[in-house]
Structures are given as C-alpha cells and as structure tokens.
Amino acid sequence: ETGVTQTPRHLVMGMTNKKSLKCEQHLGHNAMYWYKQSAKKPLELMFVYSLEERVENNSVPSRFSPECPNSSHLFLHLHTLQPEDSALYLCASSQERGGLWGTEAFFGQGTRLTVV
C-alpha cells in the first residue's frame, strides 16, 4: 500500500447508527487531517493532528469524534448523524518540520457518506 488509504469508500448509514471512517498513511508523515467536502461548498477543515495530538478542531459538532492512535492512523467516529452530514470525507497527511507548517498535503480518495 502506498500514499493515503481511506476505508470504506462508500457508506450509507441511518441517523441512529454508529460507524467509523478509517484513514491510514504510508508516507511517514507526522500530521493528519480530516476534511469535509460538500456540494457547492469550499473544502472544510474539521480536525488536525500533529504527532497524534489534536491541534485544531474547527467547531465541529460532537457527533463527529476523531481518534489518532498513532502517526499512521486516523479515525472519524460517527454517531447520530443528520442528513446534512452527507458529504465526501477526505483524509490527508503532511510532513511538518520543526513547526514549519504549510507543506503540501497528500489526500486519500475519500469516503462518500450518505445519511438516511
């Protein structure tokens, strides 16, 4: 496996379900991100982890819960979602050096989530 891998690629869930999205990066990067991509909206940064510690949470509803057990894996736990949460969820990673952020991010293919 190379790059950033996301599973599953597609997910349909009911509003009362609990599910998790998984992201794995094989690039040796030390930062990982969750983005939400909705139709006709700019890409929204949800969470940022650096060295497994969360450094950013853009006021995301608590029904989204991230987990970063190590620098290669990132999860997004979902529960009691709403139909408006239907979107493409993208994971990304980057290598930040000595606090110098701003390098390019490498993206996974995304999970297409539909909440019914």
Place this chain on the structure above:
Amino acid sequence: AQSVTQLGSHVSVSEGALVLLRCNYSSSVPPYLFWYVQYPNQGLQLLLKYTTGATLVKGINGFEAEFKKSETSFHLTKPSAHMSDAAEYFCAVSPPGGFKTIFGAGTRLFVKA
C-alpha cells in the same frame, strides 16, 4: 486572515486551447500557494506549489502557475488542453508556520472535443 478566491466556478475550453484558471488570495504575510486537481470520486492531488524563489512554477501534466505578488494572484495555465484535464481544480493558500491551509471553492474545467 487569509482567503482564496477562484474566479469562475465553471470554465469550458476546446481541446487544444489554452487553459487559464484564476486564483487570487489575500494574506498578511507571503504565503505558500498550491493548486490541486480532483478527478471524479477521487481525493485531491497536488499539481504544483509555490513556496519561495522562482515565481513561475511548473507542475505535473504540463500545468504551470505564476506567483504575482503585486496582483496577489496565482493563476494556473496550460498551453493546450486535453480531454483528460477535465476535472475540478482547487487553489489553496497556507501561511508559513501556520497549519491551516485555506482552499478556494474550486473551478470545474470542461474540455470539449
């Protein structure tokens, strides 16, 4: 605060014609600038980036972009469009030392035969 504006949510060109996708940014410090491409049902892929140095940046698939500080622009060009270039293109800006990359709303490129 930083922001990115991509002019035109849709651009249509004929195969073989020049591709020009416009991006303007605002930033209080000289930013890092990126162009990403997204094909249907895929994630974003980096096309090119500007950090420091030469203002004309060459990327993959024959694309290039020029950083113009005076115009706060970073337009993406390709001399001759191919059908395979049809995709959505995102301009992004990131402050050196800051982790928050801001993405533009995207421009969908259509290529006509």
